[in-house]
Amino acid sequence: MDPRQLPRTLGGGRPVARGQELARTAADSAADIFHPLCVIARGLRVLAAGAWRRWQRTPGDRRGPTLLLAGSCAAIVMLLPYGPLLAGVVLMTLSAWAGRDRDAAYGTVRESEGERLQALYEALVPYFSVPEDPAPLYAHDGDWEEAFAGHSFDHEGRLASLELRYPAYFTDGEPEARARIEQLLQMKAGRGREYRFDWDAEANRLHVRVLPALPADIFAQRFVTAPGETVLGFTDPGAVHRTLPVFDGTDRRDEPPVLWRTGPRSTEPHLLVLGRPAAGTSTLLRSLALQALHQGDVVAVDGSGSGEFSFLRGRDGVLAVESSAAGALAVLEWASHETERRLTAANRARQEGRQAPEDVRRPLWIVVDRPTALGHLAAAEGRADPQVLLQVPLRHGRIANVTVVLGDHLDDAAAQLAEPVLALTRARVLLGAVTDEQVRAVLGAPPRTTPPPEAPPGRGYARLGTGPVHRLQVPATPDPYDEETSDHERRAVLSLLPADGRGDDPLPAGAT
Structure with missing residues (x-):
């Protein structure tokens, strides 16, 4: 290769030395090498946060039996042949899945989408929480992953559907209470679109989805209908x-x-x-x-x-x-x-x-x-x-x-x-x-x-x-x-x- 081809320029016109280019390549290679470790570490953090939230929601009279059951299972696994190895493999697999790169092409959440969901979750906290709740589903320091059971975004990055849980004490039988939640979700999810709200009072869930426009290209014609x-x-x-x-x-x-x-x-x-x-x-x-x-x-x-x-x-x-x-x-x-x-x-x-x-x-x-x-x-x-x-x-x-x-x-x-x-x-x-x-x-x-x-x-x-x-x-x-x-x-x-x-x-x- 001609040495004269080694110097390159950036947008500002300054030459970039070959050493700097090699350093950048090495950094990219190191990032590729350590990327799986970062994914597993992020997954371990997600699993630990989820376990801690579940522990906080566990009633006090059930924490002792829960610890006894968890300790018994851990002792049995440790005594089995290859038990620790299999437990480590399962833990790493779960961590990799929980900390995977959340790309919208696979129906998961990108970082910007996660920020939107977290902002929506925090906006719902005053409506879905009371001070008397010992383990609130919605809290100012909480995480949206426990409250939102499902979601999807459109190609423009806007919320297209959402399924959220809400506490049983929320007065979902009152039209005024429902209207407040629907108005808030409409404002936070994006104006200029039509939303449908399906309240499942038995399961304490609310399904929200964006509706497409109704067809306006149908004109008068002879429709196939029965008499009357x-x-x-x-x-x-x-x-x-x-x-x-x-x-x-x-x-x-x-x-x-x-x-x-x-x-x-x-x-x-x-x-x-x-x-x-x-x-x-x-x-x-x-x-x-x-x-x-x-x-x-x-x-x-x-x-x-x-x-x-x-x-x-x-x-x-x-x-x-x-x-x-x-x-x-x-x-x-x-x-x-x-x-x-x-x-x-x-x-x-x-x-x-x-x-x-x-x-x-x-x-x-x-x-x-x-x-x-x-x-x-x-x-x-x-x-x-x-x-x-x-x-x-x-x-x-x-x-x-x-x-x-x-x-x-x-x-x-x-x-x-x-x-x-x-x-x-x-x-x-x-x-x-x-x-x-x-x-x-x-x-x-x-x-x-x-x-x-x-x-x-x-x-x-x-x-x-x-x-x-x-x-x-x-x-x-x-x-x-x-x-x-x-x-x-x-x-x-x-x-x-x-x-x-x-x-x-x-x-x-x-x-x-």
Whole structure:
């Protein structure tokens, strides 16, 4: 080798002597040689710390028998042939495993991740410890390895899942106590993500995991459902026991749906949809109306008067589409009388021991968007509140095979929705960027997940009666007559419409 090639330069431009380079190489070799010893020493320290913590948690009346048992086992091992050698090999193996390099590629913890877990552990100490506890699981000088049973990090080094133990005296049955822990974990694990909290009160464990975003690329289409089943939207895998095939425009896949069952055997025959402005309440109502047209008749009342349901006019199965106060009152009055007629006909058929007439068995859907706005308009014209006419369909609709779906703004619901509407619509959907308190007030139960950092249109929560609260993403069902609707979504909505009264195809010429 040419001696002139020996000097090298660093970033600062100063030459590095060959002796220094050889010294650095020797240091690296020594580090490689002593690395296993460092691993074993670190493992011995971890094992000793764990044994000391377990000894501190052992009650005083059990420490004597524990020492006697440990001494007896050690004496037996020492008396066995090759016992000390085997004990040393086992101890070194356990030490090497406990002190191994904790690389994320093998599902273990790097140094930075360990620091994050320790910081999270220390933040939980004031909530999971009391001065009276003689051997606290959470202490200011404690270690997170005993409290955290499992964890994982994502590729960005952020916490993706965590399973932690908590003491039995923690009041996990109080919603306020749970909320404090969930808020703390959300802040320490990283904002801007959705978390799911599963409390296992029997085992005193809390499972925390980061949830992926719900699919927002599902648009209106013909879903494979049984008679009486309607798709409200789609939720997390594992939250429901069923999947449906969907088409996203390029490929087909299976997604878990939130199904709402209507009809005479439904426990929750009516639905109330609330949300922020532009959160997707009208989108969900259009989706339900399109699905209902394949099973029965639809009456649509547009209280906002924006014409977002005008594309239904004249289609087979659409009995009326009204947006004025006078027209809405007339349609809802007819719907009330129709419910009474169906109820009487069904009762008479049962008394005579025969099946109800076909026109009674055919489902009737009453879809009302913005009833509070319609009530304001009716009051200005000196007319009665249209919500009064919904009492009969709401009370007797299940027997008469009449389904009522109402959608309104969240801010107008509490003060302006009639009491029968709130009392008789126990299947509910809440859309938009909402808080835990609002979810609890509307759905009757808190969500098991944190609110999303961003709520796209159609994103929210759903609860059917006393069931669990599900995350929900409504399939995109825009107004096909809106100028901002894309051609793809317009064709998807129009393809679901039945032919009009003249038998014309709903799709324009040349559309596919």
